[in-house]
Amino acid sequence: MYKIKTYNTISVKGLNRFDRAKYEVASDINNPDGYVLRSHKLHDEVLPESVKAVARAGAGTNNVPVAEYTKKGVVVFNAPGANANAVKELVLAGMLLGSRGIIPGMNWANSLTDMTDAAEMSKLMEKQKSQFAGSELIGKTLGVVGLGAIGSLVAETALALGMNVVGYDPALSVEAAWRLPSQVMRAENLQALLSRCDYVTLHVPAIEATQHLINEESLKSVKAGAVLLNFAREAIVDAEAVVKSLDAKQLRMYICDFPEPSLLGRDDVYAMPHIGASTAEAEENCAIMVADQLMDYLENGNIKNSVNFPQVAMERAAQGSARITFCNDNVSGVLGHVLSVLADHDVNVIDMVNKSRGDIAYNIIDVEQPPSDAVVSAIESVEHVIAVRVI
Numbered sequence: 001m002y003k004i005k006t007y008n009t010i011s012v013k014g015l016n017r018f019d020r021a022k023y024e025v026a027s028d029i030n031n032p033d034g035y036v037l038r039s040h041k042l043h044d045e046v047l048p049e050s051v052k053a054v055a056r057a058g059a060g061t062n063n064v065p066v067a068e069y070t071k072k073g074v075v076v077f078n079a080p081g082a083n084a085n086a087v088k089e090l091v092l093a094g095m096l097l098g099s100r101g102i103i104p105g106m107n108w109a110n111s112l113t114d115m116t117d118a119a120e121m122s123k124l125m126e127k128q129k130s131q132f133a134g135s136e137l138i139g140k141t142l143g144v145v146g147l148g149a150i151g152s153l154v155a156e157t158a159l160a161l162g163m164n165v166v167g168y169d170p171a172l173s174v175e176a177a178w179r180l181p182s183q184v185m186r187a188e189n190l191q192a193l194l195s196r197c198d199y200v201t202l203h204v205p206a207i208e209a210t211q212h213l214i215n216e217e218s219l220k221s222v223k224a225g226a227v228l229l230n231f232a233r234e235a236i237v238d239a240e241a242v243v244k245s246l247d248a249k250q251l252r253m254y255i256c257d258f259p260e261p262s263l264l265g266r267d268d269v270y271a272m273p274h275i276g277a278s279t280a281e282a283e284e285n286c287a288i289m290v291a292d293q294l295m296d297y298l299e300n301g302n303i304k305n306s307v308n309f310p311q312v313a314m315e316r317a318a319q320g321s322a323r324i325t326f327c328n329d330n331v332s333g334v335l336g337h338v339l340s341v342l343a344d345h346d347v348n349v350i351d352m353v354n355k356s357r358g359d360i361a362y363n364i365i366d367v368e369q370p371p372s373d374a375v376v377s378a379i380e381s382v383e384h385v386i387a388v389r390v391i
């Protein structure tokens, strides 16, 4: 029986993927084999030795100490693209809120609770509506920083609305580049993008390189009157610098998914409570995707959509065979050493795969019959081997 510990509210459709004949799934469970979570922060928690994999039902993994877990041989999965449409739609809403007097206009209309005469109210509306006038998105220029799953969808939607789109992504993958509409213009650097855009939207991960990517210095390049949208992460934007830029009327508005005390109570900030991925569809997509990935890893050792381990999949060998998986520091000679352990114990290898990613290597070896405990402990004691499983 595998045990899965959940954090946060995970879609039932995802949790139902776990066959209860083989899996116990609960928020309170001892010695779990895996975690399924959303934004719950794991940095300050002790990871039980039983945990083999952590599945983030979402995109960002900055709430998981990925480097530390990698050293322990714990695979971290996420759900790339599974909530991208939900975020795209909210960014679109953000752009519309930033271009029209929707929120102040509605707040004003809703405040007229003392009025009882409909005709008088209608007259007042017509008289006052000019203060809530806005502008249109068509013909304006949108800068998209980060052109991955979300950024590319936002770019596509903006083009469909008749906007010009400029993109900046120094780490763009070939696959993401293929997805991009050809009309997206390329900015050489962030400053070049900021200087020419009426709207700027951020879709980069929160990593060291993107910490305060938007800061006092970069904000100097912003076109006067621009609207900044941050539906990526709090850490990417220096909120104090944004406040200064808003006060100086350089930025016109900051629209984000990450309220901070210094941003509240201002008419030029709309801060939402991290609801970018909070749709039934996105929650289901993410939970289903990571549940399937986690099960395939626990039951077969296959790895898909990990942020720290290589992508690996191997068909199971014939019935009666057994599967050994192990990960090791990515140094030469480890696999050879393990194979000689198997040879020394007369264990016949049927099929195998070995892949590496950064400092970690991962191996699946199908053998003719289940290895003895002595074989497993001999593999475990090979230098640089981190974790071994027989499944």
Ligand SMILES: NC(=O)c1ccc[n+]([C@@H]2O[C@H](COP(=O)([O-])OP(=O)(O)OC[C@H]3O[C@@H](n4cnc5c(N)ncnc54)[C@H](O)[C@@H]3O)[C@@H](O)[C@H]2O)c1
Pocket (backbone or CB within 6 Å): 058, 059, 060, 061, 080, 081, 083, 084, 087, 145, 146, 147, 148, 149, 150, 151, 168, 169, 170, 171, 172, 173, 176, 203, 204, 205, 206, 209, 210, 231, 232, 233, 257, 274, 275, 276, 277, 278
């Ligand atoms: N508000 C929400 O609820 C919500 C929901 C989903 C994702 N997110 C955030 O959005 C981020 C992006 O999500 P995604 O699904 O598009 O991820 P993704 O991995 O598909 O795309 C990220 C893109 O950012 C690019 N990038 C990396 N460093 C960069 C840099 N310094 N400058 C410019 N581009 C850079 C990458 O090359 C990649 O193309 C996530 O990491 C997460 O933090 C927020």
Ligand SMILES: O=C(O)[C@H](O)COP(=O)(O)O
Pocket (backbone or CB within 6 Å): 038, 039, 040, 057, 058, 059, 060, 061, 083, 274, 276, 277, 278
């Ligand atoms: O990175 C993500 O996927 C989002 O920030 C969603 O976070 P959530 O799952 O806590 O809504």
